[in-house]
Amino acid sequence: MALPQLLHSPTSSSSVIPHKPRLNPTNYTKPPNTSFAPPHHRRHRRRKPTPLQCSASSFSEKHHTNPPKSDDVVELPLFPLPLVLFPGAILPLQIFEFRYRMMMHTLLHTDLRFGVIYTDAATGTADVGCVGEVIKHERLVDDRFFLICKGQERFRVTKLVRTKPYLVAEVTWLEDRPSGEVEDLDALANEVEMYMKDVIRLSNRLNGKPEKDVQDLRRNLFPTPFSFFVGSTFEGAPREQQALLELEDTAMRLKREKETLRNTLNYLTAASAVKDVFPSS
Numbered sequence: 579m580a581l582p583q584l585l586h587s588p589t590s591s592s593s594v595i596p597h598k599p600r601l602n603p604t605n606y607t608k609p610p611n612t613s614f615a616p617p618h619h620r621r622h623r624r625r626k627p628t629p630l631q632c633s634a635s636s637f638s639e640k641h642h643t644n645p646p647k648s649d650d651v652v653e654l655p656l657f658p659l660p661l662v663l664f665p666g667a668i669l670p671l672q673i674f675e676f677r678y679r680m681m682m683h684t685l686l687h688t689d690l691r692f693g694v695i696y697t698d699a700a701t702g703t704a705d706v707g708c709v710g711e712v713i714k715h716e717r718l719v720d721d722r723f724f725l726i727c728k729g730q731e732r733f734r735v736t737k738l739v740r741t742k743p744y745l746v747a748e749v750t751w752l753e754d755r756p757s758g759e760v761e762d763l764d765a766l767a768n769e770v771e772m773y774m775k776d777v778i779r780l781s782n783r784l785n786g787k788p789e790k791d792v793q794d795l796r797r798n799l800f801p802t803p804f805s806f807f808v809g810s811t812f813e814g815a816p817r818e819q820q821a822l823l824e825l826e827d828t829a830m831r832l833k834r835e836k837e838t839l840r841n842t843l844n845y846l847t848a849a850s851a852v853k854d855v856f857p858s859s
Contacts, residue, residue, distance in 0.1 A: 654733065655681050656707070656745040658697040662819035663708040663729045664810040666803055669694070673723040677743040682723045685712065693733060693749065696820045705735045706752060706824045729806075732823065754802055754828045761829040763801035770808055770832050771796045773839035780846040784853060805831040812838070 657678065663669050673682055685692060695707030710727035717723055733749035740746050775792040783789055796804055809822040809831070818838070825831045 651736065651748055651750055653739055653746055654691070654693045654709070654749045655685070656693040656695050656735075656747055657681070657710070658695050658703055658745065660696070660698055660816060661694075662696045662809075662816050662823055663694040663710055663727070664806040664819070664823060665708060665729045665731060666806055667729040667810040669710060669727045669729065671723075671725045671727060673725060674720075679721055679723065681744045682715075682725075686715070691730070693735075693747070694727070694729075695735070696816055696823075698816070701817065704820055704824075706732060706820070707735070708732050708823065729810075752826065754831075755826050757827050757829040763828055763832070766829060766832045766836070767796060767799075767801040767804045770804075770836050770839065773836060773843060774808070774811075777839055777842050777846060780843065780850055784846065784850055801832065802828045805835065808832075808835045 661669075673679055681692065690712040691709050693707045694710045695704055697703040709730040709732075711730050712725050713728050714726040715723055716725075732752040734752050735747045735749055737748040738745065739748060774795050778792050779789060799807060805822075805828050809819055812819050812822070812835075822831055822834060825834070
């Protein structure tokens with residue numbers, strides 16, 4: 579099921595990312611630095627809200643339930659990509675660049691886990707990413723690999739170990755911390771789900787699709803994994819997704835997602851009113 583376009587907050591920008599990309603990092607401009615600067619060192623330009631595409635089909639209901647301790651430090655091979663992976667999300671990849679084929683040969687003999695980390699030419703490489711675990715793979719005749727990966731725990735890069743033939747870094751695990759304010763997370767998650775349903779309903783109407791009752795979107799997920807699910811639907815706005823991934827407070831993440839969905843609903847409501855007045859427009 580694909581969710582309609584959303585409008586993200588004015589503080590983020592968007593670019594179109596295919597839902598099922600054929601990925602080769604050499605196809606993208608090399609970022610200006612790979613020093614993994616903390617988020618407060620990055621510069622962000624304020625832009626007007628622009629539409630972003632969402633898809634709910636890339637999220638798995640089951641995700642890692644026994645994450646490692648946050649103070650553990652491990653070495654992890656990294657795969658910089660122009661997209662954001664969330665815990666629980668499903669990501670298909672096709673690997674054909676030589677250094678990442680080398681990485682896959684190593685992973686197939688170890689634990690099948692690597693770090694997916696967002697990078698682009700404007701902001702460089704992020705310091706927070708998500709582990710991708712290979713759950714299915716196919717080695718093709720020309721030594722390419724087709725992978726199905728599942729997002730697991732989040733991590734923060736603390737030190738680069740090496741850069742060739744591919745990035746390897748020391749990472750620590752990232753977990754949501756208890757909110758400083760007393761929040762009814764279940765009620766907040768239900769509000770976010772309500773906005774998602776309204777956005778889908780209005781979008782279907784604008785696109786001439788039958789107005790059906792939207793099925794259960796939360797699917798009995800607890801608030802934290804549900805917040806990751808919502809973030810995974812914001813396809814086309816990787817910087818906004820990265821900001822959501824980096825938050826360490828479930829309530830803050832849900833509130834930010836609610837605001838994004840509310841902005842989208844206001845836009846769709848206005849567009850629907852215009853269509854009612856000018857049906858041919």
